[in-house]
Amino acid sequence: MKNRVKELRELFGLTQKQLGEKVSVSRQAINAIETEKYDPSLWLAYDIAVFFNMSIEEVFNFKESERK
Numbered sequence: 001m002k003n004r005v006k007e008l009r010e011l012f013g014l015t016q017k018q019l020g021e022k023v024s025v026s027r028q029a030i031n032a033i034e035t036e037k038y039d040p041s042l043w044l045a046y047d048i049a050v051f052f053n054m055s056i057e058e059v060f061n062f063k064e065s066e067r068k
Contacts, residue, residue, distance in 0.1 A: 002061040006034040008052045023047040 009019050009030070016034070017027040025044065032038035033048075040048065040060075049056045 001036065001039045003033065003036070004059050004061075005030070005048060008054075008059065009034075012052070019048075019051075022051050 005019075009016070012019075014022075015027075016030040020027045020030045023044065024047070029038065029040075029044075033040050042056075045056050045060055049059045052059060
C-alpha cells in the first residue's frame with residue numbers, strides 16, 4: 001500500500017525505532033511499512049495516522065495501491 005510514513009517520520013525528525021516505540025511496533029515493522037513490503041492492520045494504520053494528527057487517508061493511499 002502506498003503511504004507517506006517515511007516522509008512524515010522524517011518531517012517529524014524521528015528514526016524508525018522512535019516511531020515504532022510511539023505506535024508499539026518494532027523498527028522492522030516501520031521499515032516494512034515504509035518500503036511497502038507490509039500493509040499495516042487497520043488499527044496500526046489508525047495509530048500511525050493519529051500520531052501524525054492526520055486521517056488514515058492522508059497517510060495511506062488506497063486508490064493508487066494494488067489490492068492484495
